[in-house]
Amino acid sequence: MRRGSGTDTYPTAPSLRHALTGAGIAVCATGNLALRRSDFACVPNGAYIASVTSSDDEMELEGIRGVYTCEQLSASITRYSRTGHYFYLLNGGNAVNFLHGAGVGAFIFLVQAEILAAVALLSDRERENAHHELCTDIRESIAAIWLDHFTGAA
Template sequence: MEAIASRYRCDSLDREQFLDRSLVLDYLESRVGGRDVVLLDIGGYFAPTLRYVTGRFSGHILGVVEDTENGYQKYVAAGKPPCPVVSVARSPLKLPEDYLVGQSIVFSTESLLRLHGDILHGGETCVIGYGKIGRSVANTLRAKSVRTTVYETDPVRAVEAMSHGFSVSGSKAAALRRAHLVVCATGQRALVGDDFARLRPGAYVASVTSSDDELDLTNVVLSYEERILGPHVTRLSAGGHYFYLLNHGNAVNFVHGATVGPFIFLVQREILAAV
């Protein structure tokens, strides 16, 4: 970041800003007004405001290049786009990265549990979502001899998980009641509302992406007492119920840099090709 900032202008932005279409338009006008622009997106930041911005921007938005599956789903949900949206999320060259991301998720989760005086073994883990990263997480856990259950709402993926030898739960509530660790890998709010109250007391919750994408913490913030136990472990309690949230609900592998080695260059090269 320091090296890049010494040569280019780097602005500190967050997802909340990008929900306000007027702020997005003002930002683009202040940086690249009147110019041809390609937006590079990692997580669907421009999806909610793209139609509004492209119709009013003084320049020309040539298109968007999206890097993640989570972001891809946001653009699909937004309907027909006003400009081309090219995604590398489902490219075959993305598979090595996704596989290694799953491994890094398990590494960081296990590291945080050990710092908290706990281990993966001896309890049951529930992986919610059997997409590319969820599949990698589940397989990495199994390779470590950790009992793993998969909960998946897509029937095809559920059958796939079953064919790969995993126990597949038809009930999220039942899976949550048994799990010592819950890994959320859907990108579409894996845990919402009463799901948190159904967690086994003392369970750990880890996410593979941003907390606002994977977890609906609205009621948790209002009804649970929060206590920071360490740099990346938070205890949330209400009455006699409590659970632990890793890395504040954000991608747990970011704690250790989320490094996937030179495989990331394959994806970055595809992004450049898309541009």
């Protein structure tokens, strides 16, 4: 990332293959078929794949189930592996933003803000392959901004 005069510039990959090759986490948010069977081979070992829409919309999972072995590590993390290659799929490929129940109306902005904050923190530096959560201070800051914006009572 390059910083300059108050505006951050974020590099983009020239292709999906290039983006996946260097990704520690891939979040599918297109509403279209984002990852096809051949794309999964480009995902680095130990990377996490998440979606904020339906797995049917985003990923060609049926195409890889015969190629990869699936191991359910927890209620929301599945390890896909084959000889020499493995990655983790969150929430079965379904929307991680609704993992703990769907929010309706303006409440969804709290979830989306936390997703953006989490992605920013994950992209900040190398992290161990594990479950990470936002700290209380960040969550409280997001909540205060939401309360101020939607109720005027921060």
